[in-house]
Amino acid sequence: MHVSPQISSAMQSPEIVEEVETNEALDLPWQVVVHNDPVNLMTYVTMVFQRVFGYPKEKAEIHMLEVHRNGRSVLWSGVRERAELFVQQLHGYLLLATIERSN
Amino acid sequence: MEVFRNNGTLEITELDPFLAELLRQIPISANPDAVPAAEQRIYSAPAEPNEKEFCAEWKIYVEPELRRLFQTATETVASDLEQLREKGKLVANGKLSIPREHADAWLNALNQARLAIAAKYEFSEAELCDHYRSPIGSRRDLSLFQVNFYGFLQEFILRELNCEGPALPNG
Numbered sequence: 001m002h003v004s005p006q007i008s009s010a011m012q013s014p015e016i017v018e019e020v021e022t023n024e025a026l027d028l029p030w031q032v033v034v035h036n037d038p039v040n041l042m043t044y045v046t047m048v049f050q051r052v053f054g055y056p057k058e059k060a061e062i063h064m065l066e067v068h069r070n071g072r073s074v075l076w077s078g079v080r081e082r083a084e085l086f087v088q089q090l091h092g093y094l095l096l097a098t099i100e101r102s103n
Numbered sequence: 104m105e106v107f108r109n110n111g112t113l114e115i116t117e118l119d120p121f122l123a124e125l126l127r128q129i130p131i132s133a134n135p136d137a138v139p140a141a142e143q144r145i146y147s148a149p150a151e152p153n154e155k156e157f158c159a160e161w162k163i164y165v166e167p168e169l170r171r172l173f174q175t176a177t178e179t180v181a182s183d184l185e186q187l188r189e190k191g192k193l194v195a196n197g198k199l200s201i202p203r204e205h206a207d208a209w210l211n212a213l214n215q216a217r218l219a220i221a222a223k224y225e226f227s228e229a230e231l232c233d234h235y236r237s238p239i240g241s242r243r244d245l246s247l248f249q250v251n252f253y254g255f256l257q258e259f260i261l262r263e264l265n266c267e268g269p270a271l272p273n274g
Contacts, residue, residue, distance in 0.1 A: 039214075
């Protein structure tokens, strides 16, 4: 049976998309955690959350207060590669940040 | 001392020799080399110790990048601070202009210095919140004052970065 190139391409595409989704699903349980630090200013921490995660000021302040009151806050959850990049950016701003596996 | 914004530049005027010297100390104070506690804080672990492979790779690939980033920030600040000197001597009632594009470098260098000093002297949270401690009777008191003075400058820079309104002196 002859299959035209267009049909062949259409048949292969869903398989590739499915594979990517499966890989991402397996790599999902990672989170970016920021820990309390008595030295960093609250306004500075809020600004960093806005810049790194693109959060609006209100959301950034909620996370900042969670760090201040509870000692830590989960800022982001998702695939490991992005979580590592976020932690790297947060360290560039001198925040105490770690990557952790979600429970 | 007066701090205000002037045509996209952050200006600090009427700096007395004591505060000028504290500013001049920013790059030196930011250097954690001689203080293991400061080094440990500035280059903190990116994960729990059981993530050995990730932590080892971080040391090799990410930490050198962070060192470069922090060094660039302190070099920018050191270059701006040259305004406080004339023929190698500190200027009385000096004036310092910080270009707006240097604001991030200043925030970073001030943060490095604050973290390094706080780690060196192991300041408690209560001490760090005590902004009116006086008189300065020891090296420790002076260092606490230094941390709070740098914090004040950070607050000012942050406010100016967020400010869209007209320039106003902040005293």
